[in-house]
Amino acid sequence: MLRKKCAIFLAACLFAAGLTGCGGSVQGNEGREKVRLMVWSPSEDQSKASGEWLQKMCRSFAEENPQWDITFVYGVADEATAATQVSQDPEASADVFMFANDTLTTMTDAKALAKFGGKYRKEIEEENTPELLKSLTLDGELYGVPFTTNTWYMYYDKAVFTEEDVKNLESMLSKGTVSFPLTNSWNLPAFYFGNGCSLFGDGTDESKGADFGGEKAVEVTNYLIDLLKNPNFKVDEGGSGIAGLRDGSIHAMFSGSWDANNVKEALGENMGAAALPTYTLNGQKKQLYSYAGSKAIGVNPNAKNMEAAVKLAVYLGGEKGQKLHYELRNVIPCNKKLLEDKDILSDLVVAAQTETFDKTSVLQPFVPKMSNCWVPVENMGKGIRNGSVTHENAKEQVEAMNKAMNSDGI
Amino acid sequence: MSGQRMPSATGRRSVKNGIVHIVLALLAVIWLFPIVWVVLTSFREEKGSYVSNFFPKAYTLENYKRLFIDTTVLNFPRMFMNTLIIAVCSCILATFYVLAVSYCLSRLRFKMRKPYMNMAMVLGLFPGFMSMIAVYFILKAMGLTEGGWIRLALILVYSGGAGLSFQIAKGFFDTLPMAIDEAALLDGCTRWQIFSRITLPLSKPIIIYTILTSFMAPWLDFIFAKVICRANSDQYTIAIGLWKMVEKEYIDSWYTSFAAGAVLISIPIAILFLCMQKFYVEGVSGAVKG
Numbered sequence: 001m002l003r004k005k006c007a008i009f010l011a012a013c014l015f016a017a018g019l020t021g022c023g024g025s026v027q028g029n030e031g032r033e034k035v036r037l038m039v040w041s042p043s044e045d046q047s048k049a050s051g052e053w054l055q056k057m058c059r060s061f062a063e064e065n066p067q068w069d070i071t072f073v074y075g076v077a078d079e080a081t082a083a084t085q086v087s088q089d090p091e092a093s094a095d096v097f098m099f100a101n102d103t104l105t106t107m108t109d110a111k112a113l114a115k116f117g118g119k120y121r122k123e124i125e126e127e128n129t130p131e132l133l134k135s136l137t138l139d140g141e142l143y144g145v146p147f148t149t150n151t152w153y154m155y156y157d158k159a160v161f162t163e164e165d166v167k168n169l170e171s172m173l174s175k176g177t178v179s180f181p182l183t184n185s186w187n188l189p190a191f192y193f194g195n196g197c198s199l200f201g202d203g204t205d206e207s208k209g210a211d212f213g214g215e216k217a218v219e220v221t222n223y224l225i226d227l228l229k230n231p232n233f234k235v236d237e238g239g240s241g242i243a244g245l246r247d248g249s250i251h252a253m254f255s256g257s258w259d260a261n262n263v264k265e266a267l268g269e270n271m272g273a274a275a276l277p278t279y280t281l282n283g284q285k286k287q288l289y290s291y292a293g294s295k296a297i298g299v300n301p302n303a304k305n306m307e308a309a310v311k312l313a314v315y316l317g318g319e320k321g322q323k324l325h326y327e328l329r330n331v332i333p334c335n336k337k338l339l340e341d342k343d344i345l346s347d348l349v350v351a352a353q354t355e356t357f358d359k360t361s362v363l364q365p366f367v368p369k370m371s372n373c374w375v376p377v378e379n380m381g382k383g384i385r386n387g388s389v390t391h392e393n394a395k396e397q398v399e400a401m402n403k404a405m406n407s408d409g410i
Numbered sequence: 411m412s413g414q415r416m417p418s419a420t421g422r423r424s425v426k427n428g429i430v431h432i433v434l435a436l437l438a439v440i441w442l443f444p445i446v447w448v449v450l451t452s453f454r455e456e457k458g459s460y461v462s463n464f465f466p467k468a469y470t471l472e473n474y475k476r477l478f479i480d481t482t483v484l485n486f487p488r489m490f491m492n493t494l495i496i497a498v499c500s501c502i503l504a505t506f507y508v509l510a511v512s513y514c515l516s517r518l519r520f521k522m523r524k525p526y527m528n529m530a531m532v533l534g535l536f537p538g539f540m541s542m543i544a545v546y547f548i549l550k551a552m553g554l555t556e557g558g559w560i561r562l563a564l565i566l567v568y569s570g571g572a573g574l575s576f577q578i579a580k581g582f583f584d585t586l587p588m589a590i591d592e593a594a595l596l597d598g599c600t601r602w603q604i605f606s607r608i609t610l611p612l613s614k615p616i617i618i619y620t621i622l623t624s625f626m627a628p629w630l631d632f633i634f635a636k637v638i639c640r641a642n643s644d645q646y647t648i649a650i651g652l653w654k655m656v657e658k659e660y661i662d663s664w665y666t667s668f669a670a671g672a673v674l675i676s677i678p679i680a681i682l683f684l685c686m687q688k689f690y691v692e693g694v695s696g697a698v699k700g
Contacts, residue, residue, distance in 0.1 A: 040641045042659075047482035075641030078659070085640050088543070092550055094641065239459035242662055246458065258659045262457075
């Protein structure tokens with residue numbers, strides 16, 4: 001009998017516990033508005049080992065906004081996959097979350113991203129460069145608060161290359177081995193952009209389509225075929241670049257800030273980082289251009305307390321949030337003021353990434369048709385590596401790639 | 411004299427055996443290759459996902475230790491426990507469902523028997539993950555997609571469909587002679603008693619098979635766990651954890667630990683199999699007298 005009572009009591013407790021989870025904004029005891037904010041971030045932002053950035057920021061946000069009695073609920077979703085998680089069920093997703101800008105349309109299609117307007121938009125515009133905000137703007141509307149840039153650049157061994165060497169790929173290849181992820185469609189277009197190829201006009205005009213064909217693309221393809229024959233050039237695949245850097249067989253590789261700590265560990269004092277070099281095509285120097293984007297903080301349009309959610313997003317992506325993010329986790333800031341800070345700018349990685357973003361990158365398009373552009377480029381890279389793309393058939397192969405990039409078929 | 415030229419019968423046989431053994435040995439090497447590689451990688455001391463040699467240059471236990479010590483970003487012990495709880499519970503439930511349904515379909519005759527079997531056949535033709543979004547929204551409507559309820563949700567998901575996969579167990583029950591059941595009925599047994607006291611003890615191999623498959627399905631599943639867990643990192647199962655370890659940000663530093671995790675998840679399955687293996691050979695032999 002007692003057992004049965006216990007069971008009923010337990011069930012009642014659980015039911016009550018389930019109900020309390022659903023509280024929206026209710027007036028609290030002290031006349032403050034009760035707010036429940038669900039925040040998603042990558043797990044490093046919440047882990048003790050890397051300083052609990054999110055918890056610290058949220059706590060100080062609550063202190064600065066005494067009008068609200070805020071309960072924070074934390075969840076884990078990294079920037080790259082947040083879009084799938086949120087668009088699966090926007091209503092049951094976080095009020096504030098972080099996302100990579102190339103997933104912008106996934107979320108706007110699912111109506112899972114709120115627009116920023118009024119004084120908040122003005123504040124964001126004051127703190128960031130227009131180039132950066134372009135990566136989060138769709139049809140004139142701003143959809144996120146950027147907190148870092150997202151691109152790739154070059155790491156090199158200072159013992160092998162001088163600062164003058166790293167400005168040109170050919171002068172690097174004559175002195176040491178260089179590894180490039182030729183089969184990765186996020187990296188390979190860098191060569192094509194250098195010789196005048198373009199995607200969707202300036203990256204936002206879907207009707208212009210992909211322009212990866214013609215003589216300019218054939219020249220690049222021929223250059224790449226020859227590049228592969230250079231014994232000092234190695235294809236970086238499956239982590240071979242960082243492994244080579246570690247054992248000394250490779251002296252330069254191309255990657256992003258996520259590899260910074262690994263490179264630091266491998267090269268120590270000799271670690272160098274720089275914006276992308278130029279390459280010499282038919283005697284002319286052409287610049288490599290990487291894809292650039294941003295990571296941003298987004299707000300769910302289904303948030304119960306919109307004002308608090310937007311304010312928190314702006315706060316997390318603001319100067320203070322970025323500074324702490326950099327101190328705790330080396331997340332590279334993008335705030336205008338912070339990038340003038342000498343201490344931050346003296347960091348190799350920050351300088352390299354910022355320079356890449358400003359000078360040697362193109363905005364990674366996020367128009368829906370962009371999704372057709374990845375596989376053909378990857379196949380081109382693989383074809384060049386395994387020798388099925390040759391000087392003889394380069395023209396046909398390039399035209400086939402360009403056609404595939406401009407078609408909707410799979 | 412000519413006998414020396416002609417190979418003897420035993421000689422020919424040993425040549426044949428030799429060839430067979432070489433082929434089998436080759437196949438064994440091919441099959442074991444990936445497993446050996448994973449085990450070697452789990453003990454590898456060099457970091458990173460790419461190595462140029464098959465055998466590690468140095469061996470270490472650090473990769474295993476790290477899984478249990480470095481829990482701030484990826485909490486492996488918690489994922490392991492989550493998965494174990496979910497797998498054990500759904501294994502018990504699913505095994506019971508499968509055996510009970512199979513017994514009913516094998517021994518009882520009722521109106522819906524044939525239509526049920528046909529329906530199960532048709533439903534079984536669709537891949538289970540087709541329903542995953544629908545399953546997610548149903549569970550959400552029941553409030554089972556947040557916090558600790560996720561475990562219950564996953565147990566329900568993994569055991570709920572068990573009643574449809576009765577075919578193998580039913581086939582086995584069909585081979586048990588009806589005469590035993592009839593004799594028991596005459597002696598006054600109820601259906602439940604026949605099932606639990608007579609049929610089950612005679613069907614150890616199929617019970618073992620059912621337990622193993624219904625343990626492994628939730629233990630290894632990725633897709634449902636991913637859809638239902640979403641951002642609740644404290645409810646992650648091992649499959650999600652291992653998948654996280656090979657993402658761009660983690661792969662270089664977690665790769666060897668990923669291999670260690672892969673070795674560790676095979677341990678419960680191996681233990682379960684070893685414990686139950688001996689029952690495999692015990693069959694119906696000698697059960698029916700006369």
